[in-house]
Amino acid sequence: MHLIWLRSDLRLHDNTALSAAAARGPTVAVYLLSPAQWLEHDDAPCKVDFWLRNLGELSDALGELNIPLLIRHAPRWDEAPQVLLKLCQQLNAEAVHVNEEYGVHESRRDTAVAETLKAHGIDFFSYLDQLLFKPGTVLTKTGTYFQVFSQFRKVCYERLHRSLPGRVAKPAVQDPLPISSDDIPSSVEGFETPSDSLRQLWPAGEAEAQRRLDTFADAQIDYYKSERDFPAKPGTSQLSAYLAAGVISPRQCLHAALHSNQGEFESGKVGAVTWINELLWREFYKHILVGYPRVSRHRAFRPETEALAWRDAPEELLAWQQARTGLPIIDAAMRQLLETGWMHNRLRMVVAMFLTKNLLIDWREGERFFMRHLIDGDLAANNGGWQWSSSTGTDSAPYFRIFNPLSQSEKFDAEGVFIKHWLPELAGLNKKDVHNPANVSGLFGVADYPSPIVNLSTSRQRALAAFKNLPSRHDAGGAHE
Known part of the structure; x- marks a missing residue:
């Protein structure tokens, strides 16, 4: 018997570990629910819901191949070795197959599982897949x-x-096993189910x-x-x-x-x-x-930027999180994130630069907030994007490159279509004023839209000064080899 331990590989086709396991003999699939670990990793409720919905679809697809999908609980990853060992012993499994995952915690978990299984004569095979x-x-x-x-x-x-890189064939139908699939839970404690409108945007x-x-x-x-x-x-x-x-x-x-x-x-x-x-x-x-495992540990890729004088500005951070900055392109983007679990990539850069440069708030606050709301939250991509925007990362934007939200807005949403969709309170403004309602004065001011929380020009100067004051701005670790 072979066990395929599914993680971030919820598919039948071109699944390296699944095909490898099935090619060796009768196969059973398992998925571990690890809510305490997910909370620690700031995984978004909409993302956990998306995983569960995809598991339901995958369970049906595996069922057609007579591959049962079992669900086991390992609230934290350090419980995974014992949970998987117990399952292997129950099934009399000779090997566990996985697709490699990356990140400090993921690597530690897999090493611990491999060592525990091997100590009991069970093989552990991992494959390049993602x-x-x-x-x-x-x-x-x-x-x-x-x-x-x-x-x-x-x-x-x-x-x-x-x-x-070639694709692998999907597994063939195997002889039925005397094991039935477990029910996939519709929710997991600690992660509320997102709105129907959000779920409909992302069919599983x-x-x-x-x-x-x-x-x-x-x-x-x-x-x-x-x-x-x-x-x-x-x-x-x-x-x-x-x-x-x-x-x-x-x-x-x-x-x-x-x-x-x-x-x-x-x-x-x-x-x-x-x-x-x-x-x-x-x-x-x-x-x-x-x-560079330091980036898995909430550390800046460029060590010298750890000395940046980030501001402690909880009210401004909250305004950014709640789409109340008074800058329409920022607020529209944040509403898109809050309501759909996704944000347009250009706007991810714009809102990240606004937080880290104009507000001079630590990029880690933004990284965490994004992970807690993104349906596509991915440690490597999210961290990479935030450190790129904040000029703390590898091959990042130079510190003096600071997107101006107004010019970005005028350039990439010239007619204000995106802004008006997400900020209907601005629907009455013309395509010039919609980017900067603060310019609309007198009787025609926008009553229910806040004034900008920051002056773009002076805040830009403040950011430049903070970066210039760093002890050394040359590249960490010879970035130009």
Whole structure:
């Protein structure tokens, strides 16, 4: 008997560990519910709900292959070794198969499980699955992890030219086992069920993920480069939640993009090339997580930025969190996050720079708040994005690059369509005033919209001064090899 321990790989197709287990003999699947650990990791209620809904779909799909899906409780990951050992002994399982996960806690958990099982004569096999390249195989000439994306991408391109990561076949139907699947809980204590409207935006299951990928690759990818920065347009793939939960694989995404671009990833359609680059950014941040574990521990990638004089401004932080900053593009973006569990990528950068530069509030506050609300919350990508925006990270925006929310708003939501959708109280303003209602004076002022909580110009100067005062601004650890 073989056991596939499912984690962030909730799919039947192109699932490396699942196919490997099934190829070796009768297979049973297990998923561990770990609510205390999820709370500690700031996983969003909408994300936990999304996992459970996808588990329900996956259970049905596995059932058609006669693979039972069992649910076990390991509230914290340090309980996983004993829970899995007990299950293996009950099933008389000879091996556990997993797809690799990355991050300090994930690695520790898997090492502990492997050691416990091996001490009892049970094999533990782990496979590369959620990345195109195994961390530690894309390195600089001096054998270190890349800190600059463009150099990392170049080596990835060279590797892709030599061989494309192949997809694996889904398992065959196996003979029925005398084991029935467990019911998938509809909720987990500590995580409230999100609204129906949010859930309807993110239908569960591989069929939906594949439909989104096909639609994007067939109809939208050509326009991706030109439209992805406009939040009112459907310019992005809307696949991030499915990738984060492993309902679709990066290999499936890469092959779909290549298919739409005659097999090219460096030339041909600029939309496809740009989207493949986004897959490689996802890859880059996961490699950073492994190569520089400090970022898993709430530490800045650039150690010298730990000395930044962040402000303690709880009222301003709350205004940002509650979409009451008085800057429409910021507030509209935050409402989108609160109501849908997702935020447009351009706006993630805009609101992150506003928090860390204009308000000079520690990026960790923003990182945590995002994780607690994002349906696509992913440690590597979220941390990477926040540290990029706050100029504390690898290959990040230079500290003097500070997005102006007003000019970003005018450039990427020129007609105010996105703002008016999320801030209906501003629907009566013309397309010039909607970006900055504070300019509307007298009788026509917007009564139920707050004044800006900060002056963009003076707050920019304050941020520049704070960064200039750091002891040393040269790159940490030789970022330019």
